[in-house]
Amino acid sequence: MAELKNRKALENRYDFVYVFDVKDGNPNGDPDAGNLPRVDAETGQGIVTDVCLKRKVRNFVELTKNEQDKDNFKIYIKEKAVLGKFHIEAFENLNIKLGEEIRKEIPDDLKDELENYVLPEGMYTENEPCEECDGEKRENPEGMGIKTENExxxxxxxxxxxxxxxxxxxxxxxxxxKLSEFLNKIVKDARPRTPTSEETDKGKSWMCENFYDIRAFGAVMSLKSVPNCGQVRGPIQFTFARSVDPIVISEHSITRMAVATEKEAKEQSGDNRTMGRKSTVPYGLYVAYGFVSAPLAKQTGFTEDDLELFWEALINMFENDRSAARGLMSARKLYVFKHRDKLGNAPADKLFDLVKLKIRKNDAATVARNFSDYNLPQKEEIEKGIKKVLAEYSRTGAQRKEEEIEKVLDENIITLEEKI
Incomplete structure (x- = not known):
């Protein structure tokens, strides 16, 4: 991870509150419910998953980093990605061979038939000069056979x-x-090996260095079918976002002035209409909570520069992710609590309450349909609240006061005798 060593490591813990809204759109469809907007069945609050928010951060990073920066800002989890290729790339760049290649001479009576096929990835033909000729060895990585005399x-x-x-x-x-038996025999004799624990750690470090989303959010890279790159626990984590108030799901019938096939056109006598449905949330103000761990950032190589890019993504990611289905989505507020040190000096829940408990609908707004229908806390209010929190809670490392811990335990622990 040489290139990342020169970048400033995180020295502080961060907690943050992310406030965004949607108007006449579906912020996060539920595939198990016909792609309707996600909703808490008991409270009626709208939900946007952490995976959905991370997807938008990934898209923003991939969109904004230019070709010069791509080496350290690749995206691991992206649309149509084949994850195993990234693992193989990691070990190739580290010059770690995971097994020995198998080579078998092609019998003369199979050469013509083999030339008719494009071979799969990982299998290819190679021509080698015989002793009587002076040509150089030639490779055919695409897998197409080359018939050459005296080779x-x-x-x-x-x-x-x-x-x-x-x-x-x-x-x-x-x-x-006959060809099938020859091909299967050479595949059977191939002996790829699994990487050692030391090699796995090297692969993991390479993946963290080169893929932004791995060093930010972590990844499970212990896949069975490809070389193992281990598991990474990311320093940045989100909660699900929940709407401040219950949402209403509106369903709309829509018409397409076209059909897909000639058969449909004949059935409609040339009317050529296709009916469909679209589900939206008229308005919802959502709040998500997040955490940035400095100790975990050290393990993945996540730096201050990476963190600045993450804040930038939260502020701007909706601007380049527009679609008819999502309506108007906007980032409204980002409250960031920077702690004194790596372990922090206040509990996250108390800091979050300084924001959550002060978000209120205006008295004049019986039904919210705009961001202006809500009052959000200002920086000065939150700073006053922080002083109270810090006065109430003292931190030694990451622990609350001993008396506070004892109080929590006394209130919540039920002994086995009492339970029985």
Whole structure:
């Protein structure tokens, strides 16, 4: 992680409150409920998941970092990504070989048939000069066979090849019995190996260095079908966002002035209309809570520069994520509590209450339909509240006062004797 060592490490714990709203849109559809906006069935509050918010942060980072910065700001979890390729890339860059490649000479009677196929990833042909000719060795990484006189042809299975994927490909290929036996034999003889714990740690460090979302949010990279890069617990975590008040879900019928097929057009006698439905929230003000851990940031290499990019993403991520389904979504307030040190000097719940308990609907607004219908606490109010919190709670490291801990335990612990 050499390139990240020169960047300033986090020296403080942070807690934050993120306030955003939606107007005439669906902020986060629930696939288990016909993509309706997510809602708490008991309270009626709207919900936006932490995964949804992280997705928007990832999209913003990928959009804003230019090609020069891409090496350290790649995104691991993105649309249509094949995660295993990133793991293989990590070990290739670290010059760690996970097994030995297998090479077998292609029999003469199979060369013509093999030339008709494009081989799967991880399997390719290679031409090697025989003793009688002077040409250089040539490779064919795309997998297309090359028939050359006075050259031997070999079929190669790479050390990092996915054996199961190749086996499935051979089944789909449906070659002749003899070719099928030859291909399956070489795949069976391939011996890729799993990385050692030391190599896994190196792979994990490489992934953290190169992928922003891994060093920010963490990732489970102990996948069975690809080289193991371990697990990373990210320094940044979100709660679900909840709306301040219960939301109403409005359903709208919509019409498309076209059909998909000729058959549909004939059935409608040329009217060519398709009916559909769209679900929206007329208005909702949502609040999410988040945490930034300095000790975990040290483990992943997450720096002050990375944190600044994260704040920037929260403020601007809706501006480049517009769609008809999401309506008008806007970031409204970001309250950031910076602690004195890495472990913090006040409990997060007390700090969050300074914001949460002061968000109120205006007296004149019986039904909220705009951000202006709410009153949010100002910085001066929160600063006064912080002083009270700090006066009430003293922190040694990350622990509350001993008497406060004892009070909490006395109020909440039920002994086994009492329970029985």
């Amino acid at each position: 031997k042809q070999f079929l190669v299975v790479a050390s990092n090849a996915n054996k199961e994927a190749i086996k499935n490909y051979i089944k789909e290929l449906k070659p002749t019995k």
